[in-house]
Every structure is written in structure tokens, then in C-alpha cells.
Amino acid sequence: MILGFAHPAVVVSDLERSRDFYSAAFGFRVLSDEGWSDTPEVDAAIGSGDSRCRGYMLAGHNCFLEIFEFENPQQTGPEPSTLGPHERGLRHLSFFVDDVEAEYERVLALGAQALGAPQKASGITAVYLRDPDGNIIELCECPTPEEDLRRLPGIKALQEWANV
Template identity: 35%
Template sequence: MIRAVHHVGISTPNLARLRSFYCDLLGFTELSHITWQPGEAQIDKVMALSGTAASVAMLKMGPTCVELFQFEAPPQPPRDAGDRPVQRHGMSHLCFDVADVEADYQRLLAAGVRFHAPPQDFGSVKATYGRDPDGNVFELQQIVDG
């Protein structure tokens, strides 16, 4: 039986920048950092790629882990210009529960983080979407009822 685990992997062109965002601004802690060079057949097999080389940082906050990958090989396809819209197929966003969405929004906004809008009040939830340095969407959500 599959157990629910709070774990997501994100590929990035700049591991140091994204690590700084998730650790320094959002409060994750780095658990490990590994690298590998081409020739790791098991990793290539699992990823359905050939000749991979990468650096990986595993970050943790509470029960949530974020695994950041910076691939050196194989070559990356060109990235679409602009931010990926949230309705596009694939991962939509990461959601973080917070105690005070207004305070976290103001703190991150002051640090230069881009948001789609200020926190919105949906009755039992206040929420907003922001972008990490690579344009990935994250949500700050404060449950205010129940």
C-alpha cells in the first residue's frame, strides 16, 4: 500500500538560488546535498534518461521535503519565455499552510518575492499565490475556520 508522503522534486537551472529561497526565506533546512557524474546506470534507469549528471539538495520543513535538482547533463531544452500558467498540465503549485498569511506575504514581498495578488479572503481560508525565483508557483494558505 502506498503511504502519503509530503515530498516534491523541482528541477532548476540554479540550485544555489533556489536553495536560498526555500531555506532562507521559507524556512526549510538542508538535510543533504549530493552530486553525480555520467555513468550512474541506476539513476539513469529510474529517470528514463541517459548520461545524467546533477547536484541535488534535499530540504525539509516539518513533514514536507523539497528535493532540488540541477542537471548538468543531458542538455536542457529551451525554456518557455515567461511564467508557466497554473492551469497548464503538470505540477500546478506547492501549498504551504501558514499561521498568518498577511505577515508572511509582507515579509516575502519585502524580500522581493513576486505574488499574483495580495492575500484573498475566501471565508474559511485566506490565500495567495507567489513565484519562486524560477517562476514555480507556491501558495501561502491560512486556514481561519475549523
């Protein structure tokens, strides 16, 4: 039985910078330290070899976000900042906000890079930015009452837990 979506994971170039960015920009807090080295079981599980990394599991308003900085193996793929929103694969993390324009300016001041400018289409305001590693972030207002996060099961319990 599927219990729920657990978390996305983002590989970053500077773990502490990314922790600080996601904490300041979106209110994430460190839930636990993550990471490993010289662990054949982890390598076997993730399909890698001699992997070493540090990381954090972050707790947010209604989700978890895992961030990792790998020491080994070295990156061989393209830099995230070279990939557009149309490329295959996971392309962005989306955050519902109450005021896209205000949050856009605030997140830019925290080190994000503009990819677009806030636009309103079909009654919804949204914009794409890049985090300090070039990963795409979407800021958008709730498009419909049905997509209001407060309607999701468990949100009230998570809000109470986060305020402890």
C-alpha cells in the same frame, strides 16, 4: 504497502539561490547533498541519458523538498514562469501559514515575485507567488480545523526531530 508521501522535487536554475530562498522563506534545512553524474542506473531509473546534476534534500516543518540543478541534459520545455496556474501538471507548492498578508510581504522581500494579491474568499485567505525560478507557491491559512497540520500522524515527532 504505501508508507507515505515522500517529497516533491523542483528543478531550479541556481541550486544555492534556491536553497537559500526555501531556507529563509519556509524554514527548510539541508538534510543531505544529492546529485549524480555518469550513473547509468540512475539514468535508467529516471528515463534519461547522460544526466548530471547537483541537489539537496531539504527538511521542512512537516515535509521534505528536493531541489536539483541539472547540468545535463539541457532544458527543452517551457520556462516555469510562462506557465499559469491553470496549466496541466504540478502547478504549485502550498504552505499553510498563520498570517497570509505578513508572510506574503516577507517572502516577496526574499525574492519571490507576486502572481496575485492576498484575498479572502469563503473565510480563507490565500495568495499565489513565484519562487526565483518562476515556480508557483501558494500561501494559505488552514481552511478548516480538519486540515490543521497538527492533526496529521507523525507531526509531533517531526517537530521534536527538527528542534534537535
